[in-house]
Amino acid sequence: MVTQIENPVLEIHDLTVSYDQTPVLWNVDFSLPAGKLIGILGPNGAGKSTLIKAIMGLIPPTSGYVKIFDKPINDVRARISYVPQRESVDWNFPASVLDVVLMGTYGKLGLFKRPGRKEKELAMECLEQVGMTGFVNRQISELSGGQQQRVFIARALAQQADLYLMDEPFAGVDMATETAIFQLLRDMASSGKTVLVVHHDIHSAMNFFDWVIMLNLHLVASGPKSEVMTEELLRKTYGGKLNLLTKVTDLISKKEFNPLKS
Amino acid sequence: MEDFVYFFTFQDPSIAWVVIGITLLGIGSAYVGTFSFLDKKALLGDAISHSVLPGICLGFILAGEKNPLYIVTGAFLAGGLATFLSSWLKKNTKLSEDSIIATILSVFFGFGIVMLTALQKSGNPEIAGLNSFIFGNAIGISEFDLMIYGGLSLTIILVLTVFLKEFRLMVFDPAFGRAIGFPINGIRFLFNVLMILAVVIGIQAIGVVLMAALLITPGAAARFWTDRLNSLLILAALFSILSGILGTYISFVIPQMPTGPWVVVFLSLFALISFLVSPKSGIIFRYLKRKNYLRKTHRDHLLKSLYKALEEGQKGLLIDKIYELYPFQKKEIHQSIIDLNKVGYIYNNQGIIILTDSGVTEAMRVVRLHRLWELYLNESLKIAPDHVHESAEQMEHLLTPELEELLEKRLNFPSLDPHQETIPREKNDLR
Numbered sequence: 001m002v003t004q005i006e007n008p009v010l011e012i013h014d015l016t017v018s019y020d021q022t023p024v025l026w027n028v029d030f031s032l033p034a035g036k037l038i039g040i041l042g043p044n045g046a047g048k049s050t051l052i053k054a055i056m057g058l059i060p061p062t063s064g065y066v067k068i069f070d071k072p073i074n075d076v077r078a079r080i081s082y083v084p085q086r087e088s089v090d091w092n093f094p095a096s097v098l099d100v101v102l103m104g105t106y107g108k109l110g111l112f113k114r115p116g117r118k119e120k121e122l123a124m125e126c127l128e129q130v131g132m133t134g135f136v137n138r139q140i141s142e143l144s145g146g147q148q149q150r151v152f153i154a155r156a157l158a159q160q161a162d163l164y165l166m167d168e169p170f171a172g173v174d175m176a177t178e179t180a181i182f183q184l185l186r187d188m189a190s191s192g193k194t195v196l197v198v199h200h201d202i203h204s205a206m207n208f209f210d211w212v213i214m215l216n217l218h219l220v221a222s223g224p225k226s227e228v229m230t231e232e233l234l235r236k237t238y239g240g241k242l243n244l245l246t247k248v249t250d251l252i253s254k255k256e257f258n259p260l261k262s
Numbered sequence: 263m264e265d266f267v268y269f270f271t272f273q274d275p276s277i278a279w280v281v282i283g284i285t286l287l288g289i290g291s292a293y294v295g296t297f298s299f300l301d302k303k304a305l306l307g308d309a310i311s312h313s314v315l316p317g318i319c320l321g322f323i324l325a326g327e328k329n330p331l332y333i334v335t336g337a338f339l340a341g342g343l344a345t346f347l348s349s350w351l352k353k354n355t356k357l358s359e360d361s362i363i364a365t366i367l368s369v370f371f372g373f374g375i376v377m378l379t380a381l382q383k384s385g386n387p388e389i390a391g392l393n394s395f396i397f398g399n400a401i402g403i404s405e406f407d408l409m410i411y412g413g414l415s416l417t418i419i420l421v422l423t424v425f426l427k428e429f430r431l432m433v434f435d436p437a438f439g440r441a442i443g444f445p446i447n448g449i450r451f452l453f454n455v456l457m458i459l460a461v462v463i464g465i466q467a468i469g470v471v472l473m474a475a476l477l478i479t480p481g482a483a484a485r486f487w488t489d490r491l492n493s494l495l496i497l498a499a500l501f502s503i504l505s506g507i508l509g510t511y512i513s514f515v516i517p518q519m520p521t522g523p524w525v526v527v528f529l530s531l532f533a534l535i536s537f538l539v540s541p542k543s544g545i546i547f548r549y550l551k552r553k554n555y556l557r558k559t560h561r562d563h564l565l566k567s568l569y570k571a572l573e574e575g576q577k578g579l580l581i582d583k584i585y586e587l588y589p590f591q592k593k594e595i596h597q598s599i600i601d602l603n604k605v606g607y608i609y610n611n612q613g614i615i616i617l618t619d620s621g622v623t624e625a626m627r628v629v630r631l632h633r634l635w636e637l638y639l640n641e642s643l644k645i646a647p648d649h650v651h652e653s654a655e656q657m658e659h660l661l662t663p664e665l666e667e668l669l670e671k672r673l674n675f676p677s678l679d680p681h682q683e684t685i686p687r688e689k690n691d692l693r
Contacts, residue, residue: 060439103438106444111444114426
């Protein structure tokens, strides 16, 4: 069940993505409306993070394309903000909270230029939005998981984008932080920003999102929450084993060459 | 002593030149090395530095003499080839990174030694200087050498300063860098070039075998002292400069002494000192912190015993009686009595230890924390009353006033702990 949109913010056309030569996403095709809080749901290994990375152009697609604001990603990077998984970086790196949030301003600064007073003020505003003003000069390794996640979100806010892609921003986050962040994302969506969130908890997804994408190696559903959060689609996403697709994947990864490469 | 004054007053212009050279080299290599240390690519620096040897020999063969231009170019190309090969092998084979690096290091270095030996047999009189590339000889540097090595060092320092923000991003979060459209692959390429250059500038003064130490050790030692990138870079450079100058001094004073090993000895000394005495992460500091903490726990235990005696109606306790309570901790208890006496919490009245007014207040605080924690475990975490004492024995030394307030509120200012003992507060003062 896929609801397509006229004039979408994000259009994904027949996207297939592989790691080395193992396909992890098959023919994903959907489009998304603006100003919505959108959840990407699916079991472990369903390809949720891969989808986000493919949208950001961090992994080249095997086939298909992605268009954002009707343009290829490289033309609109300044309007897109990305929150990688918290575990993807080394938090022992010598940096303060402010240093990390300032990285959000690097994109607009471009090469060579250093962040100045204007950037610092912006970073402070973003820290205030996530309730972390008291931690500006804290070494990042001294933060709790939830605080680190908030720093990452503040960094994304500092990018001042129109489309936000967040990879598991609620992993390892306490209930209070989760509610606070969701409220923040909701406010962003109502001010016209589009927020795309990889999420693992179906229960809270029910409450929070406007629009839901369900993924399990292929696209199960994409549409307004009320239409796609059905028992049948959830079972399709989480329940049934995709025996056939998994077998084909095995077959391909065991080949001595990449048969999908043209 | 004469040597010392002669060297460090820089009367000899050639010594001044060498010191300037080694300072620039120190800054450049520490700067690059700190980034590769943070990027967890320390081994790559070692591989590159060993791999430049065949390039040095090739440069020598082509020039027919020890011409720094030829030698630097040869070294740079060999280092570049090694770097390229290691990333190519990583991409196109399933070998692990450490085996790739070990292989490249030994193959290139072995090849270089073969060439060097062949050259030595050739009878070229210029060959003598070539040996210094193995362990380095800072004193043997000519002015022309200095221009080239110093110039390259300056270039490295300049490029790193200009691209500081980009390199920070490349190390901390390259995926985010790509996402905001930074040419991370290009930045990494530039960094690899700087890394090879940093090795090349050190081959004359430090030598190919030990150059990796000059890259990695300064950053590793400085990391003990600071949590900020800028101060880390400055401190690393400082360690590197000091070791460089001291190493050069030794090889100036003692004839035939290579510079590289001595620089590394001094660097290791800085690293060792950092490991031992730096605050927060140094082991001596941590040992003292722990010792102080244990002393506090013993004082707290003595206060508690005196307070319990007070609860049972005894004004004080005989010293011998106290020792009986802690049969295996006589020394510690003796120390606690001295400590508590000094701060005015207790006094000794003819062998009887008695709490002073402020002593009672402090003892009440410790006992209160102990009993509050027991109650918290029992009420909020549903742990049986006979299982809560051990944990409270530890928490009574740790809980802060803020946490105490939270506990009080959470438990609604209780009057009894799970063992039906009174939780002491100012209002039920026993004095």
